Amino acid sequence: xxxDPAAETDDQRLTGPVLVVGAGLIGTSLALAVRRAGVEVLLxxxxxxxxxxxxxxxxGRAARPDDRPQxxxxxxxxxxxxxxxxxxxxxxPRAWVTDVGSVKEAPLRAVADHPGRNRxxxxxPMAGSERSGPLAASASLFDGxxxxxxxxxxxxxxxxxxxxxxxxxxxxxxxxxxxxxHDRAVARTSHVPHxxxxxxxxxxxxxxxxxxxxxxxxxxxxxxxxxxxxxxYSQIIGGNAPAVAALLAxxxxxxxxxxxxxxxxxxxxxxxxxxxxxxGTRAIPGKHGGPLQTTVAVRVAVPDHPGELARLFADAGDSxxxxxxxxxxxxxxxxxxxxxxxxxxxxxxxxIGVLESRGWVTHR
Numbered sequence: 068x069x070x071d072p073a074a075e076t077d078d079q080r081l082t083g084p085v086l087v088v089g090a091g092l093i094g095t096s097l098a099l100a101v102r103r104a105g106v107e108v109l110l111x112x113x114x115x116x117x118x119x120x121x122x123x124x125x126x127g128r129a130a131r132p133d134d135r136p137q138x139x140x141x142x143x144x145x146x147x148x149x150x151x152x153x154x155x156x157x158x159x160p161r162a163w164v165t166d167v168g169s170v171k172e173a174p175l176r177a178v179a180d181h182p183g184r185n186r187x188x189x190x191x192p193m194a195g196s197e198r199s200g201p202l203a204a205s206a207s208l209f210d211g212x213x214x215x216x217x218x219x220x221x222x223x224x225x226x227x228x229x230x231x232x233x234x235x236x237x238x239x240x241x242x243x244x245x246x247x248x249h250d251r252a253v254a255r256t257s258h259v260p261h262x263x264x265x266x267x268x269x270x271x272x273x274x275x276x277x278x279x280x281x282x283x284x285x286x287x288x289x290x291x292x293x294x295x296x297x298x299x300y301s302q303i304i305g306g307n308a309p310a311v312a313a314l315l316a317x318x319x320x321x322x323x324x325x326x327x328x329x330x331x332x333x334x335x336x337x338x339x340x341x342x343x344x345x346x347g348t349r350a351i352p353g354k355h356g357g358p359l360q361t362t363v364a365v366r367v368a369v370p371d372h373p374g375e376l377a378r379l380f381a382d383a384g385d386s387x388x389x390x391x392x393x394x395x396x397x398x399x400x401x402x403x404x405x406x407x408x409x410x411x412x413x414x415x416x417x418x419i420g421v422l423e424s425r426g427w428v429t430h431r
Contacts, residue, residue: 081229086130086138087108087109088112090126090142092201092203093142094142095117095121097192099125100236109127110122121201124202136162138163145168145303148174152178156178165188169303170307172246172250185223194239196208210239211238213242214237217243254307258310258311261295268290269293271290325340363415365408367379367422367429368404370402370403371403376395382421388410392409415431
């Protein structure tokens with residue numbers, strides 16, 4: 068029998084099928100993860116090529132008019148999100164509906180007058196890539212990643228549980244927030260950092276080759292997210308304008324303080340601003356949401372030819388020391404690259420000893 072979301076019971080489970088509307092990077096990754104868990108997935112996209120590609124990857128099958136999904140996941144670009152959520156509520160009156168958009172208050176407002184609004188529960192996985200499209204998708208994209216669930220007033224508890232079960236199938240970690248708090252949070256942790264990264268990257272455009280020749284890992288770290296699709300991110304950031312504008316005002320105030328300190332040679336003021344930045348980095352949660360661990364970067368010179376990275380990782384694995392993070396600084400003009408292996412401070416000597424015994428040149 069078709070699922071009836073109006074009949075709420077504690078033992079209702081997400082068994083499928085799950086309809087994914089939008090077979091891009093996020094939608095296809097989600098579909099692959101749900102299929103990995105053994106649940107049937109239906110796919111829908113305005114671009115037939117995306118559906119063909121996603122089905123070819125094993126993400127599910129193309130949806131048919133007579134399908135009766137239990138849950139609909141809307142994974143379309145931000146500019147079309149509200150319209151697509153309403154359309155899903157209309158087309159599937161016996162299904163729960165969620166979305167994976169990066170802003171949560173706007174789609175909730177868009178369905179406020181819809182008779183099926185209690186079947187809608189917003190959500191947002193904190194995962195992605197600078198790449199786009201179904202070919203960039205991965206079933207492991209959400210593994211261990213925070214995934215916000217943002218029910219609005221009157222949302223069915225069974226619908227909330229269904230979305231949280233979906234997150235479990237995908238390997239994500241549920242974080243419950245109100246839509247307002249979610250939008251404030253992503254402005255702070257995603258949208259404003261992206262804008263600031265883009266502003267810094269913009270100073271490199273048109274710079275002389277002599278200046279750019281001095282580029283190191285620091286500038287790559289700061290500007291990495293600036294490589295995202297400008298059209299997509301303008302929709303994401305523009306859709307969260309109030310929260311982003313409030314934080315940008317704080318950034319502008321600190322930028323003015325930094326400019327004044329640099330211009331006046333105020334070392335105390337500049338040091339205070341930099342120390343505040345250090346405090347911010349330490350406030351970021353560590354692995355698995357725990358406290359940030361003190362780590363040491365073990366730097367290893369790696370010859371620039373095939374197989375060397377694999378050999379390094381194999382030797383590091385043989386040490387028995389857990390690698391917390393990896394960074395690669397590869398200058399095409401040099402015959403070697405520099406790989407930084409972050410490990411807890413108490414295990415750094417152990418790792419260095421094993422690597423040097425196998426011929427690697429290391430330093431801290």
